[in-house]
Amino acid sequence: MTTEQCWEHLARGTVGRMAYVDRDGPVIVPLNYRVAEGRIWVRTASYDQLAIHLPHQQAAFEVDHVDEHAHTGWSVLVRGHAEHVVAGPGETPGDWPDPAPWPEGLRWMTFALFPTTVTGRVLHQADVSPATGQGRPGSIQRHPATPAGPASR
Known part of the structure; x- marks a missing residue:
């Protein structure tokens, strides 16, 4: 998938997964x-673990x-660093995107x-x-649909 196609998929979504590392290891x-x-914008509560561990850190985001x-799909992975974007409580400046969190509660911190x-x-x-003597009974064997196989990251 091209970078442009990745951004098109990202722009259509509203829910993804942020990965970061806290003192106990990776968290998603x-x-x-x-x-x-050209950025991914999220909001969270100031007391949330995401707000504590995300600033100035390497992170990954996937949609x-x-x-x-049909056994088909797509996946986009964004790697980078996260920064807290300063704004007042409940304030998202007019030119900033509003990630509009679904959970209850105040989510004032924008990253x-x-x-x-x-x-x-x-x-x-x-x-x-069908399997031909390999694997367990009833198992299947997968063969790439094209000579190059499935696309990879």
């Missing part, structure tokens, strides 16, 4: 977001879509993820054939 949290100015019936890399992949259904 779902949250609402918006895309503007994807999967069609389980922007400044990307260093944006990658994506499209998932295509593989050619599935």
Whole structure:
């Protein structure tokens, strides 16, 4: 997937997952977001773990879509560093995107993820054939649908 296609997919979504590291290791949290100015924008509460551990840190953000019936989908991964964008309580300046969090409670802290890399992949259904003595009974073997196989990040 091209970088432009990745941003198009990101711009259509409203929920993704932010990954960061706290004192116990990697953490991934779902949250609402918006895309503007080549950044991912999120809001959280000042007491939330995200607000405590995200500022000035490396982080990753992922959005994807999967069609389980068709065995197809796409995934976009944004890596970069997060910065707290200063604004007053309940204030999002007019030219900033409002990520509009779904959970109850006040979420006044606005963060922007400044990307260093944006990658994506499209998932295509593989050619599935019955197992031929390999694996467990009833298992299937997957063969790439194209000579190059599924796209990778």
